[in-house]
Amino acid sequence: xxxxxxxxxxxxxxxxxxxxxxxxxxxxxxxxxxxxxxxxxxxxxxxxxxxxxxxxxxxxxxxxxxxxxxxxxxxxxxxxxxxxxxxxxxxxxxxxxxxxxxxxxxxxxxxxxxxxxxxxxxxxxxxxxxxxxxxxxxxxxxxxxxxxxxxxxxxxxxxxxxxxxxxxxxxxxxxxxxxxxxxxxxxxxxxxxxxxxxxxxxxxxxxxxxxxxxxxxxxxxxxxxxxxxxxxxxxxxxxxxxxxxxxxxxxxxxxxxxxxxxxxxxxxxxxxxxxxxxxxxxxxxxxxxxxxxxxxxxxxxxxxxxxxxxxxxxxxxxxxxxxxxxxxxxxxxxxxxxxxxxxxxxxxxxxxxxxxxxxxxxxxxxxxxxxxxxxxxxxxxxxxxxxxxxxxxxxxxxxxxxxxxxxxxxx
Amino acid sequence: xxxxxxxxxxxxxxxxxxxxxxxxxxxxxxxxxxxxxxxxxxxxxxxxxxxxxxxxxxxxxxxxxxxxxxxxxxxxxxxxxxxxxxxxxxxxxxxxxxxxxxxxxxxxxxxxxxxxxxxxxxxxxxxxxxxxxxxxxxxxxxxxxxxxxxxxxxxxxxxxxxxxxxxxxxxxxxxxxxxxxxxxxxxxxxxxxxxxxxxxxxxxxxxxxxxxxxxxxxxxxxxxxxxxxxxxxxxxxxxxxxxxxxxxxxxxxxxxxxxxxxxxxxxxxxxxxxxxxxxxxxxxxxxxxx
Numbered sequence: 001x002x003x004x005x006x007x008x009x010x011x012x013x014x015x016x017x018x019x020x021x022x023x024x025x026x027x028x029x030x031x032x033x034x035x036x037x038x039x040x041x042x043x044x045x046x047x048x049x050x051x052x053x054x055x056x057x058x059x060x061x062x063x064x065x066x067x068x069x070x071x072x073x074x075x076x077x078x079x080x081x082x083x084x085x086x087x088x089x090x091x092x093x094x095x096x097x098x099x100x101x102x103x104x105x106x107x108x109x110x111x112x113x114x115x116x117x118x119x120x121x122x123x124x125x126x127x128x129x130x131x132x133x134x135x136x137x138x139x140x141x142x143x144x145x146x147x148x149x150x151x152x153x154x155x156x157x158x159x160x161x162x163x164x165x166x167x168x169x170x171x172x173x174x175x176x177x178x179x180x181x182x183x184x185x186x187x188x189x190x191x192x193x194x195x196x197x198x199x200x201x202x203x204x205x206x207x208x209x210x211x212x213x214x215x216x217x218x219x220x221x222x223x224x225x226x227x228x229x230x231x232x233x234x235x236x237x238x239x240x241x242x243x244x245x246x247x248x249x250x251x252x253x254x255x256x257x258x259x260x261x262x263x264x265x266x267x268x269x270x271x272x273x274x275x276x277x278x279x280x281x282x283x284x285x286x287x288x289x290x291x292x293x294x295x296x297x298x299x300x301x302x303x304x305x306x307x308x309x310x311x312x313x314x315x316x317x318x319x320x321x322x323x324x325x326x327x328x329x330x331x332x333x334x335x336x337x338x339x340x341x342x343x344x345x346x347x348x349x350x351x352x353x354x355x356x357x358x359x360x361x362x363x364x365x366x367x368x369x370x371x372x373x374x375x376x377x378x379x380x381x382x383x384x385x386x387x388x389x390x391x392x393x394x395x396x397x398x399x400x401x402x403x404x405x406x407x408x409x410x411x
Numbered sequence: 412x413x414x415x416x417x418x419x420x421x422x423x424x425x426x427x428x429x430x431x432x433x434x435x436x437x438x439x440x441x442x443x444x445x446x447x448x449x450x451x452x453x454x455x456x457x458x459x460x461x462x463x464x465x466x467x468x469x470x471x472x473x474x475x476x477x478x479x480x481x482x483x484x485x486x487x488x489x490x491x492x493x494x495x496x497x498x499x500x501x502x503x504x505x506x507x508x509x510x511x512x513x514x515x516x517x518x519x520x521x522x523x524x525x526x527x528x529x530x531x532x533x534x535x536x537x538x539x540x541x542x543x544x545x546x547x548x549x550x551x552x553x554x555x556x557x558x559x560x561x562x563x564x565x566x567x568x569x570x571x572x573x574x575x576x577x578x579x580x581x582x583x584x585x586x587x588x589x590x591x592x593x594x595x596x597x598x599x600x601x602x603x604x605x606x607x608x609x610x611x612x613x614x615x616x617x618x619x620x621x622x623x624x625x626x627x628x629x630x631x632x633x634x635x636x637x638x639x640x641x642x643x644x645x646x647x648x649x650x651x652x653x654x655x656x657x658x659x660x661x662x663x664x665x666x667x668x669x670x671x672x673x674x675x676x677x678x679x680x681x682x683x684x685x686x687x688x689x690x691x692x693x694x695x696x697x698x699x700x701x
Contacts, residue, residue, distance in 0.1 A: 007418060014421065078665045087454045108453030196648030246539030248560045248649050263540075303453060374667040381474060385650030390562045399473070411468075 036307050037065045038314050040093040040299075041079055044070035046272045047095065047147050047297055050333035053326070054318045061317075064310055073097070073198065077373065080302075084109045087304040092311040096143065098134035098296045099366045099376070105137035106370040111301040113141045116312055124337075126321065130363045131296050131336040137368065143298035144319050145336035149270055150294050150359045151206060152352070153287040154277065156265045159185060171210050171235065171289045174266060178242035181265040189242035191264040195251040196384045201376045202293065202366075203268060204383060208232050209364065210289025216367045216375060220408040225401035233386055233393035240387065248388050270295065271334040271356055284352035286359045294363035296336065371407050378403045444674035451668045458671075465675035475676065477651035478659045479683075481566060485637050485655070486687070489573045490630040494623065496574065497581025502611065504582075505589040522579040530643035533572045534559070537644075559645050562652035569640050569653055577633070581626045588622030589615065624695055628688060635684050656680050 040055070042048040048070045055066035069091070071079055080094055084107045096104060104110050117123060123132055123141065131145035155168060155177070163184060165177045178189025194200040208215050211232045216222050223229065240247065244258060256273050258264045262281065269277075274284055286292055299315045301308050317323060324340045327333040329349060334356065340346055341357040350356075366372065379400055386396035445465055447458040469475050500518065504511060521529065536543050537558035545555040558568040592615050600610050616623075638657040641647055647654040656676065664673035 007414075010418065011421070074666075081665060081668060084453055084668075085451055085456060107451060196646040196650075244540060245555065246557055246560045249539075249645065257541075371667075377662065377666065381647075381651055384648050385562075388560065388562050388649035388652075390650040390652065 035063070035065065036310050037067060038092045038307055038310055039090060040066060040068045040095065040314075041076060041091040042068050042070055042095040043076050043097075043297065044072055046332055050147075050327040050331040051095075051318065053331055054323055057323070057326075058314055058317050062313075064314075066314060080104055080109065083302055083304060087302075089302075089304040089306050091302055092305040092307045093315060094300050094302055095146065096298045096300060098294060098298060099368075099372045101134060101142060101298060101300075102137050102368045102370045103373060104300070105140070105142045109302050109304075110142040111303055111305075111308055113143070113301070113312070116308075117141065120316070126337045126339050127319075128336055128338055128357070128360050130294055130360055130365075134294060134296050134365055135298050135300075143300035144315050145296050146299045146315075146319055146333075147297035148334040148336040148341075148356070148360055149272070149296050150334075150356065150363045151202075151287050151292045152269050152271060152274065152356060152359055153285050154259065154267055154269050154274070154282045155285070156181075156262065156281055157283040158281055159265050160283075167283070167285060168266070168288045171207055171239075174288055175235070175239050175242075178239060178266065182242040185265070187262070188244040188247075188258065188264040189266065190239055191250065191255055191258045191267045192240065192243050192247045192387075193250050193252065193255045193268070194248050194384070194387055197380050198376060199251050200248075200383055200387065201379050202295065204236060204387075205366070206268065206287055206290055206293055207236055209291070209293075211235075215379070216369070216404060216408075218368050220367075220369065222401050222404050222408075224404065225398045229397050230393050233383075233397060236387070237393070248384065272332060274352060275332050275350065279351065284355055286355060286362070291362050291364035292359040294360065294365055369408070374407055375404050378407065441674045441678060444671050445678050446675075447671045449668065449670040451670075456670070461671060465672045466679070468672060469675065469679065474651060474654060474659055475656075478654045478656045481652070481654055482635060482637060482656045483683075485566060485570060485573075486631060486634040488567075489570045489577075489634045490627060492570065492574055493578045493581050493630055494627050496578045497626065498585055498616075498619075498623065500578070500582040501585035501589050502615070504586050505615075518582065519579045521576045522583075524576070526576070526639045527643060529572065529576050530640055533575075534644055537568055560649055562649045565645055565649055565652045569637075569644060572640055572644070573634065573637075577630065581630065584626045585619060585622050588619050592618045620695075628691065631687060631691065632684065635680075635687070 040051055042051050048068055051066075051068045055068055058064065058066055076095065077097075077100060079091075080096065080100070083091065083094075084104070094104075094110075101110075123144075127145060128148060131148055132141075135141055135143040135145055153168070159165075159181055160167070160177065163177075163180050165180060166173065168174045168177055174190060180189070181187065182189040192200075193203045205215060208229065211228065213226070213229045213232055214221070214223055215229075216224075244250075244263060246254070250258070252270075252273070255267055255269075256276065259267060259269070259273070259277060259282070268287055269284075277284075299318065301311045301315070305311055318327075319336065321337055321339055324333075324335040324337050325343055325346060328335050328340060328346050335341060335346075338357065341353050341360075347353050367375070369375065382391070382396040382400035382403075385391040386393045391399075444458075446460065446462060448461045448464075450457040450459065504515070524532075535541075539545060539555060539557045539560060542558070544558070548555055556564060559565050596614060597610060600614055605613070636657055637655040638661070641653050641655050641658055642661075645653045647658050657680075660673050660676045660680070663669045663676065
């Protein structure tokens with residue numbers, strides 16, 4: 001039997017602890033921070049390094065501290081997706097791959113920028129039109145283009161000269177050259193970046209586009225299960241015969257290694273990879289067959305940010321002419337302004353920039369659909385099965401088309 | 412007496428509340444979600460009642476079928492191999508050999524490494540052109556294997572990585588168990604003329620049964636949750652050859668915001684795991700051979 005006194009003490013103690021805890025919770029207010037700090041969620045790599053460099057300059061100029069938080073590609077998308085629901089306000093600036101913009105604009109995460117920018121003179125016409133277009137969704141502007149990424153194509157000019165091959169203008173030219181070099185040199189003629197997910201889709205899509213197959217258009221029309229699309233896939237499998245072993249698992253590091261080791265003669269590349277290539281060996285051109293795919297990286301402001309004004313100020317600082325030039329020269333970040341592509345200092349360092357500017361100006365966007373991430377993964381599932389021989393191209397394209405249509409209907 | 416019980420409840424109440432919040436609430440919410448479709452907009456989730464539609468969708472979902480098949484395969488093959496290998500190693504160490512103390516820490520090393528390090532290390536080893544394993548095969552005059560790119564081989568490569576990382580755990584666990592086998596029992600059997608094989612078959616392994624049971628259960632549960640190795644090594648590819656249930660749940664929930672369908676998938680996962688464990692326990696309690 002417990003003593004009555006002990007019981008009373010126990011109950012009183014519990015009640016007191018609960019009252020103190022409750023009061024502490026109700027009265028607690030986070031200490032007001034000494035100064036505004038801008039937190040940027042960014043994709044890890046060259047682009048986040050560029051942001052860090054800009055952050056230092058911005059801090060020196062304004063006294064506002066900028067912290068760059070880095071994520072890998074999938075991790076960044078996941079963080080932004082979580083921020084839609086949780087609205088933690090953890091980030092003031094978010095970096096996005098351009099196909100994500102419709103998803104995050106339609107879910108209401110991003111602050112529309114038109115009226116905010118109107119007070120500051122609107123969008124600078126120096127920005128390349130196609131790079132600004134990917135920042136819009138249903139006519140409204142939700143971001144400012146930070147990285148002028150666009151697909152380019154490289155070929156080994158020494159080997160092409162050795163075998164008298166012309167510069168590839170079509171995908172048939174690519175196949176022919178791949179076959180010749182593969183047979184005569186004993187190396188891969190062409191390398192696919194075909195790991196499952198975003199890589200295989202961004203790598204194969206231009207080949208479909210080059211043959212007039214849209215796959216999915218902005219209105220949600222799907223033309224994947226057509227004889228023409230099957231023909232294109234059979235062409236891809238033919239080209240794969242001249243690709244290196246394991247190409248179905250290659251992502252950027254493997255493709256970069258294949259180019260650096262001259263283990264292949266041709267590849268689609270992204271601008272960030274080009275500075276490391278030996279210009280005596282590799283020639284950079286606009287990809288053959290179709291309009292090049294734009295893959296710009298954008299900076300937007302989440303509604304949950306508590307420092308939206310400062311965030312916009314930082315974005316405009318990063319994407320200013322002076323900073324873009326500095327970031328291009330010092331960090332290798334591809335610019336989004338025409339004047340920077342034409343700047344003599346920049347062109348002296350990156351002689352392929354006129355080609356890149358022309359590719360950007362004529363580039364093509366992936367479909368502007370909020371469900372694009374899911375559609376991309378669905379395409380990847382089926383295409384990868386056909387690419388690795390687990391499914392015939394007919395069955396894979398039919399399966400993909402059915403699923404994509406179901407997704408677009410809200411399934 | 413009654414009031415004492417009241418005080419007892421009061422004392423455990425905080426713990427019960429925490430438990431309810433951490434365990435019960437997520438399960439109930441998960442069940443609720445699985446019968447709904449979620450529409451996510453800024454700061455808001457709208458729940459639309461969908462009845463059993465999410466479960467019906469699963470039957471038509473080819474990705475789910477592939478993920479289920481792959482997960483069960485991985486669970487069976489990885490667990491069986493790890494337990495057999497771990498048991499073999501434990502018995503070898505129990506027998507004793509020269510330098511045993513020096514070898515043990517090396518065997519335990521893989522288990523202490525974070526999975527992300529393990530996968531990065533194996534991705535290099537398994538590279539089709541520059542990987543050490545194919546280089547060795549080549550030196551031996553054997554054809555190279557596309558370890559992570561060939562759909563017939565990829566899942567087995569992931570089993571291999573899991574085997575490397577987790578066999579040491581089974582080994583340590585069973586080796587600890589083997590220390591509890593009474594020495595005099597072994598001595599008596601040997602005096603009675605039992606061979607080493609008979610000693611292990613009739614005395615040591617039967618006494619190790621409870622340890623083997625627990626090790627198997629732990630490995631079954633862990634292998635069923637296959638995620639990180641697939642995520643880092645193949646992303647579920649080639650095609651859908653290494654797609655796993657947890658990877659599908661992750662994709663539907665965090666990439667496509669389909670929380671209802673992801674919840675239904677995870678409920679089915681819970682059901683399958685419970686069935687496998689109950690079946691295994693019933694089988695072993697019924698005197699089945701381990």
